[in-house]
Amino acid sequence: MSGLLALFDDVAAIAKLAAAQLDDVAAQASKAGSKAAGVVIDDAAVTPKYVTGLPAARELPIVWKIARASFFNKLVILLPVALLLQAFLPWMLTPLLMIGGAYLCFEGAEKVWHLIVPHKDHGPQQAQTLDAAHIEQKRVKGAIKTDFILSAEIMTISLSQIDIASVWIQALALAAVAIGITTLVYGTVALLVKADDLGLLLSAKERAAVTRAVGRGIVRSMPGVMVFIATVGTVAMLWVGGSILVHGLHDLGWHLPYEQIKHAAKLAAESAGAASGFVTWGVTAGLDGIIGLTAGLVLVPVVTRALMPVAGWFFPEKA
Numbered sequence: 386m387s388g389l390l391a392l393f394d395d396v397a398a399i400a401k402l403a404a405a406q407l408d409d410v411a412a413q414a415s416k417a418g419s420k421a422a423g424v425v426i427d428d429a430a431v432t433p434k435y436v437t438g439l440p441a442a443r444e445l446p447i448v449w450k451i452a453r454a455s456f457f458n459k460l461v462i463l464l465p466v467a468l469l470l471q472a473f474l475p476w477m478l479t480p481l482l483m484i485g486g487a488y489l490c491f492e493g494a495e496k497v498w499h500l501i502v503p504h505k506d507h508g509p510q511q512a513q514t515l516d517a518a519h520i521e522q523k524r525v526k527g528a529i530k531t532d533f534i535l536s537a538e539i540m541t542i543s544l545s546q547i548d549i550a551s552v553w554i555q556a557l558a559l560a561a562v563a564i565g566i567t568t569l570v571y572g573t574v575a576l577l578v579k580a581d582d583l584g585l586l587l588s589a590k591e592r593a594a595v596t597r598a599v600g601r602g603i604v605r606s607m608p609g610v611m612v613f614i615a616t617v618g619t620v621a622m623l624w625v626g627g628s629i630l631v632h633g634l635h636d637l638g639w640h641l642p643y644e645q646i647k648h649a650a651k652l653a654a655e656s657a658g659a660a661s662g663f664v665t666w667g668v669t670a671g672l673d674g675i676i677g678l679t680a681g682l683v684l685v686p687v688v689t690r691a692l693m694p695v696a697g698w699f700f701p702e703k704a
């Protein structure tokens with residue numbers, strides 16, 4: 386009898402340990418995923434453009450193709466690579482994070498620059514003049530490449546936020562982040578690209594007046610919704626990219642930007658009363674975003690006038 390009770394005690398202890406481990410995984414995944422918010426928003430904002438101008442029946446299959454590749458990129462390629470870097474070359478994580486942060490700053494600043502200096506977008510014209518299957522294949526490949534870059538940033542940022550040394554918890558937390566973020570992003574994208582169809586369905590003549598009004602409202606609001614999402618994505622990219630650069634410089638020994646931002650946020654919070662926490666976050670995020678925009682605007686001519694032409698010499702078929 387005592388042996389059976391001891392066995393129950395062991396089982397209870399194992400179950401308690403397992404529950405604690407799951408709590409650790411959930412906490413680390415939540416912390417890591419929230420830090421990658423800027424990349425996630427940008428991913429959701431960018432992806433709908435890949436189905437623009439293509440038949441409505443192909444929209445969800447295209448989104449699924451990209452999502453399936455995104456799961457593969459994160460879980461099969463990037464997760465093991467991230468863990469290997471953490472185990473054997475941890476000093477590379479900060480430089481890699483800063484490269485990803487610089488990429489976010491460049492992407493965000495390029496969007497801002499295009500608002501200031503408009504450029505012609507040839508996407509819809511191509512969809513009208515080229516074979517739809519060829520356009521679909523080309524766009525899916527382009528989307529998968531973009532997703533791979535964004536996924537690499539998500540996984541690297543997420544890994545940097547996990548502060549438990551256990552490789553199993555790191556792996557499970559990264560897997561949870563990968564599955565959760567990919568499901569959220571492409572589930573949202575699927576809803577966005579089909580919202581117009583839903584609105585048209587609801588606004589059909591045989592529907593009730595209220596239903597038709599809701600349908601028309603959805604159709605009319607979608608252009609504004611897409612602009613809003615793109616704007617939030619751009620701001621988030623600059624904020625997160627700037628934050629990564631500031632923290633990376635701090636980790637590498639240049640503390641001035643980090644300390645100045647921290648000091649400015651503290652001064653602003655002292656006069657904010659009950660809203661001190663929000664003000665601290667707002668000032669920090671705003672200054673990080675200004676640094677991100679500045680860094681991005683410096684990178685725009687470097688990338689477009691130096692790096693891209695050089696890449697065109699080596700890969701003329703991609704130029």
